Every structure is written in C-alpha cells, then in structure tokens.
Amino acid sequence: QVTVRESGPALVKPTQTLTLTCSFSGFSLNTRKMCVSWIRQSPGKALEWLADIDWDDDKYYSTSLKSRLTISKDTSKNQVVLTMTNMDPVDTATYYCVRMTYYDSNGYYAAYFDYWGQGTPVTVSS
C-alpha cells in the first residue's frame, strides 16, 4: 500500500533555510503519472500548494514562493526533498507531502492528490 511520510525540523529561526524530506513507499517516481507535491497549512488557514515534481523530473512551483523553493527527488531512495530559503514567522505551518497522480480517461488528463502524509509542523521563531 502507499505510504507517505514527512520529516524535518520542528523549529527554524528566521532567515534560515528549511529542508523537508518526504519518504514514500508503494509507488515509484519512475512511473509515468506519478508525482509528489508539497502543500502547507498555516494554523487555522486554508491549504496552500507549494511545489510538484513528476516522474519526468519536471518541477512546478507556487508563483509567490518560487524564488525561495527548490524541489528535488532521489528515486533510488524513494525520497523527495523540499528546501525553502529565508524562512519567516509567516511560514509557520504544517507541511504535507502528498502523492499526486493523474486520471487519464474520457478525454481528461487530470491531476489529484490521493495520498497524504500526516504532516509535519514547522514553527519559525527566534
């Protein structure tokens, strides 16, 4: 079965770089239509998509955070890493790693998030 798990520091200081690792099993990022995404949720707020990486190593980023984010994968380890530079207290949130895949039928090629990690809380404070 598919499992997804996030790991990383619970506390970072302002201006530091956050590095989060997603470890997954039950699928491969070498398989067509498989992707891994990062999504975050600030306390009491809505979900915010951050970045994707797909089976073809294509990468996509949030418009507002693009300059601060880097996503990469290690398919041999079944891991995806997200780095976010210049952390600020407004970046305090729970960060989710999520599998994204595609519905490919009836003329649609549509992505959806089907397996979520439990989330890792990150606090930005000095």
Place this chain on the structure above:
Amino acid sequence: DIQMTQSPSSLSASVGDRVTITCRASQSIGSYLNWYQQKPGKAPNLLIYVGSISQSGVPARFSGSVSGTDFTLTISNLQPEDFATYYCQQSYGTPRTFGQGTKVEIK
C-alpha cells in the same frame, strides 16, 4: 493564477440534512476540480476528482457536479462523521489552487 471561491465559508446542519457547498473558479477550468475533506488535526482526504468522480471508498452520499465555472459538492443524509472542513482544488493547471474551505458544523 486561478482563484477558487467557496461558499459558504461555514454552515450549521443537522444529522440527516442535505448539504451543498459551492466552488467557483475565476476562469473556465472544465471539470478539472477536486474536493477534499479535512477533519481537525488530520490530513485532507480526497473525496471527488474531475468534478464528479468519487474516490474509491468514499460513501455514496458524497457527490459532485459541474455547471460552467460553478462546482457543487453535495452531502446527502449528513452523518456525524461528516462534520469537517471541505476544500475544492482546481487541477486545470499550475499553480494548483485551493478554495478557502467550508466548515460544516453541527447545529
């Protein structure tokens, strides 16, 4: 970026009620719309994708529909375990955007 607007932001309902949540896209996105349920302290859970296709294991009381740029999630016969926050998300393109959420509370 495509903006997704949900309404209402919250609602109160009773067990057994029929509940509808609406999501509107700022531009045409076809049926490229997904719905998620999130309970407090938990990760979201996929309910519906491509506007109206139910994810495996999702109870039949959850259904989705599309009309132009308006999307509706309907919960018929609301159950105690359905009290949660619901989010829509467009999958038309990147950046992938979510609605602001609709909290369904017990009346």
